[in-house]
Amino acid sequence: MGTTQLVEDTGTGSVHLNPATIAPASAQKKRSRWQSLTKSVGAWFDSGVMPEGVAEFPDFKIDWWRTLPFILLHLSCLTVLLVGWSWVAVGVAVSLYVIRMFAITGFYHRYFSHRTFRTSRFMQFVFAVVGNSSVQRGPLWWAAHHRHHHRHSDENRDQHSAARHGFLWSHIGWIMSKRNFPTDIRGVQDLAKFPELRFLDRFDNLVPLVFGVSLFLAGWASEIYAPGLGTSRWQMLVWGFCISTVVCMHATFSINSLTHMFGSKRYRSKDESRNNLWLALITLGEGWHNNHHYYPGAARQGFYWWEIDITYYGLWLMSKIGLIWDLNPVPREVREANKLPA
Numbered sequence: 001m002g003t004t005q006l007v008e009d010t011g012t013g014s015v016h017l018n019p020a021t022i023a024p025a026s027a028q029k030k031r032s033r034w035q036s037l038t039k040s041v042g043a044w045f046d047s048g049v050m051p052e053g054v055a056e057f058p059d060f061k062i063d064w065w066r067t068l069p070f071i072l073l074h075l076s077c078l079t080v081l082l083v084g085w086s087w088v089a090v091g092v093a094v095s096l097y098v099i100r101m102f103a104i105t106g107f108y109h110r111y112f113s114h115r116t117f118r119t120s121r122f123m124q125f126v127f128a129v130v131g132n133s134s135v136q137r138g139p140l141w142w143a144a145h146h147r148h149h150h151r152h153s154d155e156n157r158d159q160h161s162a163a164r165h166g167f168l169w170s171h172i173g174w175i176m177s178k179r180n181f182p183t184d185i186r187g188v189q190d191l192a193k194f195p196e197l198r199f200l201d202r203f204d205n206l207v208p209l210v211f212g213v214s215l216f217l218a219g220w221a222s223e224i225y226a227p228g229l230g231t232s233r234w235q236m237l238v239w240g241f242c243i244s245t246v247v248c249m250h251a252t253f254s255i256n257s258l259t260h261m262f263g264s265k266r267y268r269s270k271d272e273s274r275n276n277l278w279l280a281l282i283t284l285g286e287g288w289h290n291n292h293h294y295y296p297g298a299a300r301q302g303f304y305w306w307e308i309d310i311t312y313y314g315l316w317l318m319s320k321i322g323l324i325w326d327l328n329p330v331p332r333e334v335r336e337a338n339k340l341p342a
């Protein structure tokens with residue numbers, strides 16, 4: 001006989017299985033693998049193909065297909081070796097880093113996640129679009145995961161706890177995992193009632209795509225109309241979009257990883273959060289992470305005048321011109337209580 005005989009031991013004797021009867025099972029497996037792949041790739045364009053809600057933790061499986069654009073974005077930075085640099089391109093990259101870092105800390109974090117000030121519906125949408133241009137998913141996804149982090153900080157179910165799951169997982173692993181791709185809408189009902197925010201959250205690569213293409217076109221226009229600037233369409237894309245975005249991503253991720261590892265603790269908090277001046281400078285104020293975990297309801301994270309919090313200065317300025325209002329302060333009695341011995 002040239003065919004392999006498949007045998008299942010039932011415990012009461014052997015039953016011979018015809019390979020034809022098990023073929024549908026393997027075909028089904030193949031089909032479900034194909035479905036999962038098309039779902040992962042489909043989610044590049046429409047994250048709505050992934051069901052809302054969150055699978056049970058722990059699920060450390062990386063979704064490599066879903067993560068491919070994230071990996072390619074990192075690799076694209078290497079093309080700087082081909083396109084070279086210019087002062088204009090580097091200046092644009094730095095400016096867009098600062099603007100989008102501010103959008104992440106001031107809008108995605110302090111507004112959407114913690115609601116530490118108020119604004120109009122129009123400005124709320126603008127904040128969401130600018131935040132979305134940082135390529136850190138939509139505002140609902142970002143806020144839902146961040147609120148979960150505060151509820152379960154450094155517990156086993158915290159999706160990016162460096163103490164529980166190590167540096168690499170807390171920095172990038174969790175973002176690439178199957179479990180963390182969907183938006184758990186239950187934790188952001190206050191934001192989900194706005195259809196425009198749900199739209200951005202669902203098509204979360206749309207704004208980044210338009211943003212990247214616009215930079216490329218601006219660079220092209222400069223080649224034709226302002227060659228004196230010494231830049232090019234490819235430099236605008238690589239410096240202005242790729243490099244600036246990747247650096248902004250890792251600065252943001254360092255708050256999830258490094259500020260739960262390195263720095264000082266001022267307040268008794270139930271987690272490993274720390275205050276770190278260097279990370280506060282890089283992230284425009286987010287490094288005062290122990291302050292923030294202790295009292296997340298405040299618009300400021302530097303609690304004392306010497307704790308540099310550039311995002312707060314920006315928000316304060318925006319409140320002075322009426323774009324936002326009702327910035328939550330840190331009550332003095334809260335600030336002075338629950339300190340650890342120096």
Ligand SMILES: [Zn+2]
Nearest residue numbers: 153256273289
């Ligand atoms: Zn934290």
Ligand SMILES: [Zn+2]
Nearest residue numbers: 113146150296
């Ligand atoms: Zn927070």
